[in-house]
Amino acid sequence: MAASGDRSGTPLARIKAALDDLPHWLSTLDDASLGEPLIEIREVIDRSESVFADGVRRFDESGEYKADGALSLTAWLRWKCKLSGGAAAERVEVARQLEKLPQTETAFANGDVGYQHVAALARTAEHVGAAAVRKEEASLLQAARTMDPGQFTAVAKSFEHRVDAAGALAEANHAYQRRYLHIGEPIDGLVRLDGLLDAEGGATLRAALQGFMKPVKDDARSYGQRSADALMELCRQGSGSKRNGAGPRPQLIIRASVDTLAGIPGAPAGELEGGGNVPAETVQRYACDSAIIRITGQGELDHELSHATRTIPPSTRRALEARDRHCVFQGCGRQLNWCDGHHLVWWTIGGPTTLPNLALLCRPHHRMVHEEGWTLERRDGRWIARPPAHRVPASSRSA
Numbered sequence: 001m002a003a004s005g006d007r008s009g010t011p012l013a014r015i016k017a018a019l020d021d022l023p024h025w026l027s028t029l030d031d032a033s034l035g036e037p038l039i040e041i042r043e044v045i046d047r048s049e050s051v052f053a054d055g056v057r058r059f060d061e062s063g064e065y066k067a068d069g070a071l072s073l074t075a076w077l078r079w080k081c082k083l084s085g086g087a088a089a090e091r092v093e094v095a096r097q098l099e100k101l102p103q104t105e106t107a108f109a110n111g112d113v114g115y116q117h118v119a120a121l122a123r124t125a126e127h128v129g130a131a132a133v134r135k136e137e138a139s140l141l142q143a144a145r146t147m148d149p150g151q152f153t154a155v156a157k158s159f160e161h162r163v164d165a166a167g168a169l170a171e172a173n174h175a176y177q178r179r180y181l182h183i184g185e186p187i188d189g190l191v192r193l194d195g196l197l198d199a200e201g202g203a204t205l206r207a208a209l210q211g212f213m214k215p216v217k218d219d220a221r222s223y224g225q226r227s228a229d230a231l232m233e234l235c236r237q238g239s240g241s242k243r244n245g246a247g248p249r250p251q252l253i254i255r256a257s258v259d260t261l262a263g264i265p266g267a268p269a270g271e272l273e274g275g276g277n278v279p280a281e282t283v284q285r286y287a288c289d290s291a292i293i294r295i296t297g298q299g300e301l302d303h304e305l306s307h308a309t310r311t312i313p314p315s316t317r318r319a320l321e322a323r324d325r326h327c328v329f330q331g332c333g334r335q336l337n338w339c340d341g342h343h344l345v346w347w348t349i350g351g352p353t354t355l356p357n358l359a360l361l362c363r364p365h366h367r368m369v370h371e372e373g374w375t376l377e378r379r380d381g382r383w384i385a386r387p388p389a390h391r392v393p394a395s396s397r398s399a
């Protein structure tokens with residue numbers, strides 16, 4: 001149980017008093033001289049972790065955490081020290097392994113290696129045994145001193161493979177068994193994705209997204225937004241043609257009434273096959289190029305004709321690509337395979353699917369036109385895009 005009573009003058013009290021002074025002192029520094037103090041703050045945190053690990057080991061051995069009613073030290077750390085289950089379990093493992101890795105303990109206490117390095121080494125010791133790590137501890141620590149924790153984890157993994165190839169394979173196989181991808185039901189217009197991939201799957205996904213991640217000029221999208229857009233592009237193109245966007249789109253099927261397509265106020269939302277609703281503007285954007293819209297309700301037959309002609313025929317698409325070459329929004333220039341064919345006068349209100357009425361727009365800009373109220377026109381061979389007169393409450397961050 002933690003001690004109580006007068007603790008003024010203890011090292012912890014002095015550290016806390018110094019921390020009270022730290023923000024003000026830091027605020028007096030000019031921006032150019034912030035680097036050194038930031039490095040030193042991390043050193044203080046890492047060395048505190050080292051002392052913490054030593055205390056945790058003693059607490060573990062004595063079992064004093066039970067006096068508070070906790071069933072395990074990990075549970076106690078979660079409860080009392082504001083740690084997640086994973087972070088608490090890692091601290092316990094670090095404390096237990098450090099006792100068997102004296103060189104690592106010293107390097108940690110001196111600030112030569114950081115907490116994340118030590119955690120990686122503790123995991124390795126847990127997998128292959130501390131005795132195996134001790135045999136190469138000096139060279140592993142040498143690697144840790146010169147690498148960031150991510151790089152060092154790869155070295156530690158490779159070491160595990162050298163001393164216990166079968167174990168490393170079993171671990172990889174176990175990791176592979178845990179793979180999953182869950183695509184949630186739409187809630188408030190959002191679908192939550194979560195999942196785990198094995199290392200190979202993760203690297204494959206990362207490499208595949210990389211090609212679609214490049215920011216465009218004045219790109220206001222966050223890294224996370226660009227990743228999401230890249231994943232959508234990958235899916236669209238993966239199930240489309242090999243060469244460009246002219247091929248079949250993924251079979252996204254939307255059920256929509258004629259009124260929704262025509263944008264009549266009070267019309268119902270479009271229904272995605274597979275669950276979820278989309279606003280009329282989204283239905284119209286999809287209808288603009290080639291998604292499959294199942295038209296429901298009255299007037300179904302009248303629209304058969306439009307339905308047949310709105311999909312841009314390959315010859316028209318080729319002419320459109322030759323004329324526009326990339327997204328026509330000023331400063332964009334996303335390539336053909338990002339682009340839809342947009343109808344300047346929407347086909348839902350009678351615009352023809354012919355070259356003078358078409359423009360190449362990348363998906364984010366196509367969205368801005370339909371869902372965010374931007375207008376686009378072609379005058380003397382130049383494209384002019386105008387923001388909406390009234391701001392449409394939408395993704396102000398899409399590019």
Ligand SMILES: [Zn+2]
Pocket residue numbers: 284285288289341342343366369370
């Ligand atoms: Zn369009």
Ligand SMILES: [Zn+2]
Pocket residue numbers: 327328329332333334361362363364365
């Ligand atoms: Zn664009």
